Amino acid sequence: GDSVTQMEGPVTLSEEACLTINCTYTATGYPSLFWYVQYPGEGLQLLLKATKADDKGSNKGFEATYRKETTSFHLEKGSVQVSDSAVYFCALSDEGGSEKLVFGKGMKLTVNP
Amino acid sequence: GAVVSQHPSWVICKSGTSVKIECRSLDFQATTMFWYRQFPKQSLMLMATSNEGSKATYEQGVEKDKFLINHASLTLSTLTVTSAHPEDSSFYICSARDPGGPDNEQFFGPGTRLTVL
Numbered sequence: 052g053d054s055v056t057q058m059e060g061p062v063t064l065s066e067e068a069c070l071t072i073n074c075t076y077t078a079t080g081y082p083s084l085f086w087y088v089q090y091p092g093e094g095l096q097l098l099l100k101a102t103k104a105d106d107k108g109s110n111k112g113f114e115a116t117y118r119k120e121t122t123s124f125h126l127e128k129g130s131v132q133v134s135d136s137a138v139y140f141c142a143l144s145d146e147g148g149s150e151k152l153v154f155g156k157g158m159k160l161t162v163n164p
Numbered sequence: 165g166a167v168v169s170q171h172p173s174w175v176i177c178k179s180g181t182s183v184k185i186e187c188r189s190l191d192f193q194a195t196t197m198f199w200y201r202q203f204p205k206q207s208l209m210l211m212a213t214s215n216e217g218s219k220a221t222y223e224q225g226v227e228k229d230k231f232l233i234n235h236a237s238l239t240l241s242t243l244t245v246t247s248a249h250p251e252d253s254s255f256y257i258c259s260a261r262d263p264g265g266p267d268n269e270q271f272f273g274p275g276t277r278l279t280v281l
Contacts, residue, residue, distance in 0.1 A: 055207070092274065094259075095272035097270075140208070151210060152210070157207065
């Protein structure tokens with residue numbers, strides 16, 4: 052079945068450091084890919100998404116590019132802030148419209164001042 | 165974005181009792197809601213898809229008689245863990261799909277921590 056593999060943390064960075072969270076997937080067909088973020092005490096929120104190969108999703112300074120050739124969707128940010136401290140989940144949907152999401156294990160990021 | 169609430173946020177119960185968890189969409193009507201379960205350091209696992217006015221669709225391996233789902237209105241779905249046992253202790257998360265939104269996006273509740281003694 053479909054699956055998502057992502058970096059496991061926890062990861063601690065200093066403010067303004069670069070961030071990359073690796074995510075690879077296994078799926079039949081052409082899934083849509085997502086990054087969700089969960090801030091402390093809150094529900095998961097959609098951070099960004101891409102629905103086809105070579106699409107780039109971006110939001111709040113984060114970016115991820117749908118790479119079909121490497122089945123990857125790595126999350127990147129050039130300069131993290133303390134407010135980026137959260138748990139990040141990579142996910143896919145094989146039906147294109149965020150039905151039946153398959154999640155990675157999540158990675159906790161802590162950014163220190 | 166749209167808001168989904170869950171109640172309670174945490175619950176502790178004795179083995180053998182039943183526990184009901186509520187999931188509400190606060191500012192939109194959700195014809196479809198999803199229930200997930202998350203173990204420590206594990207990913208969210210979809211348990212079932214809840215459709216308003218019809219029976220829930222359960223994922224393989226999920227006991228429908230143990231995890232009762234009722235989606236009685238367009239803003240409320242409930243998950244009842246019947247005859248709970250310690251192995252049912254977990255973090256339960258619901259989400260609701262906003263059919264009126266631009267991307268058919270799922271919005272997630274903050275989760276309910278269940279501990280069965």
